[in-house]
Amino acid sequence: MEVVLQNLTKKFPGRDKKNREDVIAVNDFTFEIPDGKLIGLLGPSGCGKSTTLHLISGLQKPTSGRIFFGEDDVTQLPPEHRGIGLVFQNYALYPHLNVKQNIMFPLQNLKGKDKLSKDEMSKKALEAAKLVQIEELMSRKPGELSGGQQQRVAIARALVKMPKVLLLDEPLSNLDARLRLQTREEIRRIQKATKITTIFVTHDQEEAMSISDMIVVMKEGVVQQIGKPQEVYDNPANLFVARFLGTPPINVFDGEIKGSKLYIGQDAVLDIKGSADREVHVGIRPEGFVLKEDGPLCCQLSGVEVMGRDISVVSTHAASLNPTVRSIIGTDNRVDGSQEKVRFALLPRKVFLFDKQTQERIDFDV
Numbered sequence: 001m002e003v004v005l006q007n008l009t010k011k012f013p014g015r016d017k018k019n020r021e022d023v024i025a026v027n028d029f030t031f032e033i034p035d036g037k038l039i040g041l042l043g044p045s046g047c048g049k050s051t052t053l054h055l056i057s058g059l060q061k062p063t064s065g066r067i068f069f070g071e072d073d074v075t076q077l078p079p080e081h082r083g084i085g086l087v088f089q090n091y092a093l094y095p096h097l098n099v100k101q102n103i104m105f106p107l108q109n110l111k112g113k114d115k116l117s118k119d120e121m122s123k124k125a126l127e128a129a130k131l132v133q134i135e136e137l138m139s140r141k142p143g144e145l146s147g148g149q150q151q152r153v154a155i156a157r158a159l160v161k162m163p164k165v166l167l168l169d170e171p172l173s174n175l176d177a178r179l180r181l182q183t184r185e186e187i188r189r190i191q192k193a194t195k196i197t198t199i200f201v202t203h204d205q206e207e208a209m210s211i212s213d214m215i216v217v218m219k220e221g222v223v224q225q226i227g228k229p230q231e232v233y234d235n236p237a238n239l240f241v242a243r244f245l246g247t248p249p250i251n252v253f254d255g256e257i258k259g260s261k262l263y264i265g266q267d268a269v270l271d272i273k274g275s276a277d278r279e280v281h282v283g284i285r286p287e288g289f290v291l292k293e294d295g296p297l298c299c300q301l302s303g304v305e306v307m308g309r310d311i312s313v314v315s316t317h318a319a320s321l322n323p324t325v326r327s328i329i330g331t332d333n334r335v336d337g338s339q340e341k342v343r344f345a346l347l348p349r350k351v352f353l354f355d356k357q358t359q360e361r362i363d364f365d366v
């Protein structure tokens with residue numbers, strides 16, 4: 001099912017006594033979610049992710065704008081008629097019901113021609129349980145399950161009616177690191193097997209990048225960029241997006257274009273064609289640094305961390321806006337940790353320039 005959001009806006013009345021201004025949780029959000037894809041809705045806490053999901057589910061009504069499921073305008077349709085499955089961070093299982101009863105629960109209220117017999121309900125519950133591989137746990141109560149198992153039950157319950165759209169709100173936040181990794185792969189597998197259009201909300205960029213067909217990056221209710229994860233990483237629209245994606249995060253410096261050269265402090269780090277002289281922010285991905293004895297960027301070495309797969313060189317630079325400059329280099333490099341200084345050349349496609357005022361990306365040629 002294709003989902004279309006048209007100029008979707010949600011305002012909440014300001015309750016703060018000193019500030020009666022409305023909170024604009026979602027601001028003019030327009031986006032087409034293609035049928036059968038998994039979309040990662042990504043942004044820091046409070047940026048409007050859950051509100052967007054609540055609008056799509058019908059739990060909240062937009063202040064303005066419209067929502068379409070395929071051809072149908074569902075903006076005014078109550079949640080139970082939208083054909084959605086919802087999974088929240090805190091599972092929200094019924095503690096007194098066993099796993100099977102929890103999964104069957106959404107089927108019990110079906111009326112009229114949709115009404116199911118006990119046997120049909122059992123069969124559907126088992127199918128959903130098999131999808132998330134918990135069919136041996138059917139008679140347990142939620143209190144007798146681990147966090148990961150409880151979340152699988154919640155996912156099975158969301159799937160049991162075979163929804164047209166699956167909405168997941170930070171479903172992995174309560175799991176430990178290893179389970180989080182495993183469960184996110186599981187969600188991807190289930191999504192591919194069922195081809196249900198899925199919107200996955202998270203504040204964790206790595207999570208969103210790893211499983212999404214497309215990511216939507218939000219900040220303060222406003223969409224910043226939409227695209228395939230790698231495309232957004234390689235071509236961030238602005239400094240916020242560049243900073244939000246990637247671990248370790250992008251290194252940001254104060255810089256200046258002067259006489260067709262890009263300067264970071266006193267260091268002329270790149271030749272730049274046809275750009276007027278101006279001040280800029282320079283973003284350099286950690287993998288954009290190349291160790292080079294006579295390299296143009298000169299940093300004060302703080303330490304070298306050998307991480308197994310690669311080496312992380314930690315240094316400082318007077319023009320850096322981050323407390324440290326973090327660069328990642330291959331393990332075939334040798335860095336003498338006792339050196340005072342370390343010099344780098346830069347890979348131009350890993351270097352981004354941003355306007356100092358608007359923070360929008362500036363294109364350049366080398």
Ligand code: ADP
Pocket residue numbers: 012013023024025043044045046047048049050051052
């Ligand atoms: P996220 O899920 O990205 O953390 P939310 O969508 O929950 O963000 O919230 C977005 C903004 O809207 C926040 O500033 C939040 O305080 C505000 N907000 C959310 N729900 C309500 C509400 N029911 N009443 C007033 N403000 C709300």
Ligand code: MG
Pocket residue numbers: 046049050051
């Ligand atoms: Mg939220």
